[in-house]
Every structure is written in C-alpha cells, then in structure tokens.
Amino acid sequence: MEMSTASYEMRISTIELKGRLDALEAVPLREALDAQLALGKYRIAVDLSKVSFVDSAGLAALVKGMKNARQKGGDLRLISPVAADALRVFELTRFDKVFTMTDTLADALVNW
C-alpha cells in the first residue's frame, strides 16, 4: 500500500465592518484590502452583516478588492448585509450576482 499525506494551510483573512460603508469609509477599507493582498492573503471574507448603509464608493472598494484577489487566484467573498439600505446597492448594480454572498462566515468558507 502506498500512502501519501499532505497538509495545506488555507489562509483566509476576515474583515468585519460596522456602521456605514460610504465614501468616507471606502478609503480605509481599500487600504485594509490592499494590506491583506500585500501580505499574500488572497482569500478575503468581508463581513457586512452589521453594516447599515453602502454606497457606490463602498461598493467600488469591494469590487476593486475582488478583482485584485481574483487576479492572484483568490477571491473576496461577502457575508451579506442584513439591512435593506446596505443590500440595495448590490441589487441595483446586480453585484449580488457577481460576489459570492453568504449569510454566515461559515457558509463563505465552504468550498474555498
């Protein structure tokens, strides 16, 4: 019998946001995402469950992070907002179909 074993370390970064993700908060989010990518962490889960409002600048920061992560073979997944005012921008732009959006962090980690 031949047997081989291997172990893999899957590095997933999580970023939890609270409050408003608007033009004011998009800049620090972009910086946080860039910092993770610079560390070689290309799988990033952003938890929006406690976010109350998202605008197009916040969406753009997430889209840029997703594009950069995917270019490196990773992904940026989202834990969906609960608040309708936070989910609206994803639905209007149909980015709810582009991002992997889940209800929980555990769901986001499935098949990753």
Next chain:
Amino acid sequence: MTSSQLEVDPTFLAVRALGPWLAEVLEPLGTERATAAHGGVELAIHELATNIVDHAQSTFIRFTASVDGDQLNVSIIDDGQAFDTEKIVIPAADQPQVRGYGFMIIEALSLRLDYKRQTDLNVWETAFSV
C-alpha cells in the same frame, strides 16, 4: 405644499446629514410610506452629493425637498465647476469595473434627473415616487 432645506459643506462627512434630514421631510407621509421611501431616496441623493464633493470643488451644497402628493421633488444646488453631462458613463450592470455606479443608481431609483447650469450654479432636479 411646504419645502424643507438643508445646506452642508462639500465633505463626505457633512453629506451624512442627508439621512436624518430626509427622514424629517418624509415624516408627514406616515411611518409606513416614509420608511419604504427613505432608503432609496437617501441613496440616490447621497450619490449625487458625493459626486459633487468629488468633482465640483464647490463651497456648499444646498438641498431643497417638497412632497407633492405621491411625489418627492428634490433640487440640489452647488456653486462649483460646471458639470459635463457628456462624462456620464453608465456602466453595464454587474460588470466589475471600479467607478461609475453613482448615476446608474440614481437612474434606477428616481423618476427623472435634470441638470442645468444657472449663472454660477449647478442645479440638479430629481423626483421620486413616495
């Protein structure tokens, strides 16, 4: 029909006053209608305001709103650089580009959006079903 006015500095922080102000404007409609309308109206006006902050280099942004039956009319005035409407590029939905979603969102949420340059002012007028 009465109108309400809000004037803010052209900063992202100051624009956050829009939400509470719009809640007051919509309050006479009753809780159910006001709550249903508030989020979409705030997002649309917020997008227009942040675009002004980003590009107009104005010294103020003034919002005026009035409810007329089942319609909310909002005008947004600033004293910044003239806006070139030719530069509005609506991206295709779900295409992962980084900029340009603001006007796409406003278009989806509002009944209309008109722009005119009036002497040294930019005047935007929009309306919503409420």
